[in-house]
Amino acid sequence: MQVAGKAKTLAAGWIEVGTLEDIPRLGARVVQTPDGDIAVFRTADDQVFALRDRCPHKGGPLSQGIVHGTRVACPLHDWKVHLDSGLAVEPDEGCAARFPVRIEGGTIYLSLAPEEGCPNK
Amino acid sequence: MKEQLVVVGNGMAGMRAVEELLKLAPDKYAITVFGAEPHVNYNRILLSPVLAGEKQPDDIVLNGAAWYAEHGITLHKGKKVERLDRRTRTVNTADGTQAHYDRLLLATGSDPFILPVPGKNLAGVVTFRDLADVDAMLASAKQFRHAVVIGGGLLGLEAANGLLKQGMKVTVIHLGAVLMDRQLDRSAGRMLKKALEARGIRFLLEAKTAELIGKQRVQSVRLADGTEVTADLVVMAVGIRPNVALAQSAGIHCDKGIVVSDTMQTYDPRVYAVGECVQHRGQTYGLVAPLFEQAKVCANHLAELGYARYEGSVTSTKLKVTGIDLFSAGDFTGDDSTDEIVLQDAARGVYKKVVLDGNRIRGAVMYGDTLDGAWYFQLMRDATDVAGFRERLLFGQAHLGDAGHGDIKTRVASMPDDAEICGCNGVCKGAIVKAIGEKKLFTLDEVRAHTKASSSCGSCTGLVEALLATTAGGDYSTATKKKPICPCTDHSHDELRTAIRAQSLKSIPAVMQQLQWKTPNGCAKCRPALNFYLLTAWPGEYVDDNQSRFINERAHANIQKDGTYSVVPRIWGGETTPQELRALAEIAEKYAVPTVHITGGQRIDFLGVKKETLPRIWGDLSQAGFVSGHAYGKAIRTVKTCVGSQWCRFGTQDSTALGIQLEKMAWGSWTPHKFKLGVSGCPRNCAEATIKDFGVVCVDSGYELHVGGNGGVKVRVTDFLCRVKTPEEALEYCAAFLQLYREEAHYLERTAPWIERVGLAYVKQRVVEDGAGRKELAERFHYSQKFAQDDPWAARAQGAERHEFTPLKRVG
Numbered sequence: 001m002q003v004a005g006k007a008k009t010l011a012a013g014w015i016e017v018g019t020l021e022d023i024p025r026l027g028a029r030v031v032q033t034p035d036g037d038i039a040v041f042r043t044a045d046d047q048v049f050a051l052r053d054r055c056p057h058k059g060g061p062l063s064q065g066i067v068h069g070t071r072v073a074c075p076l077h078d079w080k081v082h083l084d085s086g087l088a089v090e091p092d093e094g095c096a097a098r099f100p101v102r103i104e105g106g107t108i109y110l111s112l113a114p115e116e117g118c119p120n121k
Numbered sequence: 122m123k124e125q126l127v128v129v130g131n132g133m134a135g136m137r138a139v140e141e142l143l144k145l146a147p148d149k150y151a152i153t154v155f156g157a158e159p160h161v162n163y164n165r166i167l168l169s170p171v172l173a174g175e176k177q178p179d180d181i182v183l184n185g186a187a188w189y190a191e192h193g194i195t196l197h198k199g200k201k202v203e204r205l206d207r208r209t210r211t212v213n214t215a216d217g218t219q220a221h222y223d224r225l226l227l228a229t230g231s232d233p234f235i236l237p238v239p240g241k242n243l244a245g246v247v248t249f250r251d252l253a254d255v256d257a258m259l260a261s262a263k264q265f266r267h268a269v270v271i272g273g274g275l276l277g278l279e280a281a282n283g284l285l286k287q288g289m290k291v292t293v294i295h296l297g298a299v300l301m302d303r304q305l306d307r308s309a310g311r312m313l314k315k316a317l318e319a320r321g322i323r324f325l326l327e328a329k330t331a332e333l334i335g336k337q338r339v340q341s342v343r344l345a346d347g348t349e350v351t352a353d354l355v356v357m358a359v360g361i362r363p364n365v366a367l368a369q370s371a372g373i374h375c376d377k378g379i380v381v382s383d384t385m386q387t388y389d390p391r392v393y394a395v396g397e398c399v400q401h402r403g404q405t406y407g408l409v410a411p412l413f414e415q416a417k418v419c420a421n422h423l424a425e426l427g428y429a430r431y432e433g434s435v436t437s438t439k440l441k442v443t444g445i446d447l448f449s450a451g452d453f454t455g456d457d458s459t460d461e462i463v464l465q466d467a468a469r470g471v472y473k474k475v476v477l478d479g480n481r482i483r484g485a486v487m488y489g490d491t492l493d494g495a496w497y498f499q500l501m502r503d504a505t506d507v508a509g510f511r512e513r514l515l516f517g518q519a520h521l522g523d524a525g526h527g528d529i530k531t532r533v534a535s536m537p538d539d540a541e542i543c544g545c546n547g548v549c550k551g552a553i554v555k556a557i558g559e560k561k562l563f564t565l566d567e568v569r570a571h572t573k574a575s576s577s578c579g580s581c582t583g584l585v586e587a588l589l590a591t592t593a594g595g596d597y598s599t600a601t602k603k604k605p606i607c608p609c610t611d612h613s614h615d616e617l618r619t620a621i622r623a624q625s626l627k628s629i630p631a632v633m634q635q636l637q638w639k640t641p642n643g644c645a646k647c648r649p650a651l652n653f654y655l656l657t658a659w660p661g662e663y664v665d666d667n668q669s670r671f672i673n674e675r676a677h678a679n680i681q682k683d684g685t686y687s688v689v690p691r692i693w694g695g696e697t698t699p700q701e702l703r704a705l706a707e708i709a710e711k712y713a714v715p716t717v718h719i720t721g722g723q724r725i726d727f728l729g730v731k732k733e734t735l736p737r738i739w740g741d742l743s744q745a746g747f748v749s750g751h752a753y754g755k756a757i758r759t760v761k762t763c764v765g766s767q768w769c770r771f772g773t774q775d776s777t778a779l780g781i782q783l784e785k786m787a788w789g790s791w792t793p794h795k796f797k798l799g800v801s802g803c804p805r806n807c808a809e810a811t812i813k814d815f816g817v818v819c820v821d822s823g824y825e826l827h828v829g830g831n832g833g834v835k836v837r838v839t840d841f842l843c844r845v846k847t848p849e850e851a852l853e854y855c856a857a858f859l860q861l862y863r864e865e866a867h868y869l870e871r872t873a874p875w876i877e878r879v880g881l882a883y884v885k886q887r888v889v890e891d892g893a894g895r896k897e898l899a900e901r902f903h904y905s906q907k908f909a910q911d912d913p914w915a916a917r918a919q920g921a922e923r924h925e926f927t928p929l930k931r932v933g
């Protein structure tokens with residue numbers, strides 16, 4: 001079963017990027033790809049989100065920000081971005097593209113295809 | 122089925138509460154609104170410009186019909202609620218419209234007070250409260266010539282000004298001896314009177330209205346002394362009374378207003394009330410800013426979040442008569458226990474008075490030049506100690522001298538849209554004006570949240586306020602009495618520091634749990650502050666929480682605009698050697714560092730280093746004998762020195778050696794904000810010691826110690842602390858001063874604002890006069906240094922925090 005499950009994930013374009021323990025709680029790590037960095041965040045309650053590592057304001061690396069709740073504060077000028085939607089927190093406007101993630105048995109899988117809806121891919 | 126919320130009163134406070142509620146819980150209630158006026162929700166404050174012909178009624182609509190429709194709100198316009206039945210939970214209007222509520226919000230505002238004199242019901246006698254009043258006045262102005270305004274307060278003068286602009290001859294009758302006597306003292310009142318007289322308004326002061334004379338329409342006003350004044354229109358602007366009729370008839374406890382608790386609930390917990398109709402802790406309010414705070418708290422409870430509390434407001438006032446600048450706040454009359462400082466220049470029409478209680482501001486009145494009103498208001502609310510700049514207080518925040526400001530409203534009005542208002546955040550006038558209009562912003566805080574203007578250094582606050590005044594009308598600055606450190610908590614900095622020690626709280630989660638944080642794990646504002654407070658409270662014991670540190674401190678390097686980092690090794694006292702320089706040159710070459718810069722702090726900065734490379738560069742630096750310079754931290758930065766008596770023909774002491782000793786003692790320490798030191802060898806002061814947080818100026822007889830300087834955004838020269846004889850003493854005083862600052866300043870408060878807040882006298886008492894206390898402070902500093910002087914770079918070069926510097930994965 002396990003093997004079959006994994007095969008299915010891989011078939012859908014999922015990439016294994018590490019384990020939950022590799023990312024500090026309320027922290028983030030970066031997955032480097034030829035198309036740019038993807039920030040993978042872990043919240044206090046072990047939810048994992050992935051966003052393009054580029055702030056909608058002036059491109060700051062969101063992975064370097066302070067994570068709180070399900071938001072991150074950009075390190076350059078302190079915009080806040082929702083981890084679950086990629087949208088900037090009001091009243092700021094803009095977004096960072098979301099990337100699908102799934103966790104199976106503590107292993108994190110990431111899809112490199114950004115979700116639709118945000119021009120900042 | 123949704124719960125039913127019924128709102129009585131379609132005015133500014135009621136609809137603001139609904140707006141706030143929709144933000145928090147858009148789907149919780151089916152909302153029904155009753156409004157006695159036949160209009161949608163409009164900005165009452167802007168009635169004055171409508172009367173003056175500067176705006177049209179359409180311009181002042183806040184929420185149009187579409188807004189009600191979009192949110193599914195049933196609006197009963199032009200229907201006054203006549204009866205409230207709390208048993209059946211229904212409200213009823215005269216025409217039989219009925220609505221049932223689960224919760225009820227009363228926002229009935231106030232009624233203008235009508236003098237009980239004969240003739241008060243004649244045609245042509247009006248009040249100034251709503252659009253219907255303005256219509257009546259405008260119609261009279263077309264037909265008639267003589268207007269009398271009874272009441273020389275804010276409203277009365279705005280009415281008089283408007284009627285004058287409509288071409289009427291206006292007389293203001295005022296009972297008191299001073300215009301706007303609730304906001305102004307005698308001198309300011311006199312200047313205002315002169316300015317308005319110059320425009321053509323006639324004043325009768327200390328005049329009591331006895332009767333209004335006329336058959337159908339009013340013809341004249343007779344005063345108690347027998348004088349008669351011709352009048353085709355009489356505007357009564359003699360005060361307002363909270364509109365409590367409906368609440369009272371339903372048996373809800375009322376005094377001056379409808380009595381509410383800190384959660385904006387009346388004695389019937391299903392019934393809430395906000396706005397001018399309300400009495401909270403004995404106070405009623407007649408300006409919108411406090412009402413908006415009430416609305417926010419009320420919405421929080423209607424949404425069943427249940428944590429917000431309204432604790433009262435302090436307010437300030439400005440008059441909205443174009444071309445006249447007036448500001449007042451707090452207690453501006455004073456008493457035996459207060460002092461006042463006054464600046465008066467009748468020729469230029471400038472008057473400023475600040476009332477001080479000890480060295481703290483209790484109130485202020487300004488006429489003619491109000492640019493610094495917001496600053497005084499802030500100093501007053503924060504109870505800042507102004508001893509250090511008392512003589513310069515009246516010259517204003519910019520210390521421009523009293524002549525420098527000009528008429529700020531005219532100035533901003535004449536600025537082009539692309540003029541930059543906020544230099545920190547690069548926000549120009551057009552963007553602010555647009556946001557105020559489109560997003561319906563009223564307060565300085567709202568403009569800050571939406572545009573970021575004035576949210577950083579604050580020096581453009583006056584300009585932003587002037588824009589608010591010219592765009593939205595009125596003045597709305599206000600604030601709650603106690604300042605929480607961020608929206609996650611109700612606690613202030615001082616309360617948190619006290620609680621951490623008193624309750625032995627030793628981790629961030631423990632603080633958040635014990636002190637009932639409103640968010641699960643705080644935010645980017647409170648977590649770094651808590652981390653610092655815990656670190657200083659429990660040295661050696663508290664385990665630093667890396668995830669609560671800003672990236673620069675977490676990565677021990679300074680993030681740059683392109684996401685790379687900078688590396689600044691410590692160069693003790695700014696003195697180096699050829700070997701060190703050679704090592705630095707080799708390392709810079711080895712790692713192809715794009716830019717090498719000599720910093721303003723006598724050190725060398727490698728800029729543009731990739732994060733992954735940091736541990737290796739640090740390893741090499743460490744091998745060459747360098748440690749971290751903490752150029753990235755709220756920490757000890759540099760000790761700038763001059764060559765002193767070693768070389769200089771004027772040097773009195775070995776300033777370089779003392780600087781190096783100070784740096785060796787203090788490096789590695791975390792502080793509330795960055796902390797810089799300087800040691801100059803003589804009073805020529807080449808090391809600029811008198812703009813440092815701690816500065817030493819060597820003199821023949823010893824060492825002069827200076828504190829609280831700042832060379833940054835707002836230059837502040839140090840205060841002289843004391844003179845000592847030996848370098849050992851200088852070190853001890855420095856350690857004690859540092860520890861006092863670490864233990865008591867607010868996080869992100871540099872020594873300069875800290876000293877202005879607590880007062881130099883206090884710092885002197887703790888560090889200079891109390892010898893035993895000084896030694897204890899210094900000991901506590903040295904103890905905490907045992908755990909701090911551990912080079913973070915060496916540790917990371919050897920593999921600590923590896924995850925911070927390596928990607929999770931590389932793909933492709």
Ligand code: SRM
Pocket residue numbers: 679680681686687688689718719720721722723724725726750752753758759761795797812813830831832833834835871
């Ligand atoms: C590198 C340096 C400029 C240079 O190339 O010369 C510099 C660079 C920065 N300064 Fe500075 N300051 C540098 C000397 C100064 C000085 C001069 C001095 O120290 O003698 C001042 C005025 C003196 C003072 O602080 O009172 C100065 C006043 C500021 C301020 C305003 C502080 C204030 O209280 O008003 C900031 C902003 C802040 O701290 O919030 C700031 C902030 C910064 C930051 C940290 C901005 C940031 O957050 O990115 C810059 C980091 C650059 C980096 O990555 O290294 N820098 N900065 C200097 C480093 C000195 C060092 O060796 O550590």
Ligand SMILES: Cc1cc2nc3c(=O)[nH]c(=O)nc-3n(C[C@H](O)[C@H](O)[C@H](O)COP(=O)(O)OP(=O)(O)OC[C@H]3O[C@@H](n4cnc5c(N)ncnc54)[C@H](O)[C@@H]3O)c2cc1C
Pocket residue numbers: 129130131132133134135155156157158165166167168169200201202203228229230231249250251276279364367395396397398406407408409410412441594595596597
């Ligand atoms: C000309 C003018 C200038 C002003 N300038 C300023 C200024 O510069 N700065 C400032 O901060 N403030 C200013 N104010 C004060 C500010 O407008 C008020 O504080 C604010 O509007 C009060 O809000 P509210 O919701 O409590 O009352 P309102 O805005 O008066 O709303 C109450 C509404 O409830 C309705 N109502 C009452 N009883 C019933 C009932 N039984 N059934 C149905 N509806 C009912 C009323 O008709 C009214 O529409 C000014 C006021 C005026 C009149």
Ligand code: SF4
Pocket residue numbers: 763764765766769770771772773801802803804805806807808
């Ligand atoms: S302050 Fe100037 S004069 Fe004095 S020792 Fe330093 S360099 Fe020499």
Ligand code: FES
Pocket residue numbers: 055056057058059060074075076077078079
């Ligand atoms: S780049 Fe993120 S806030 Fe400016």
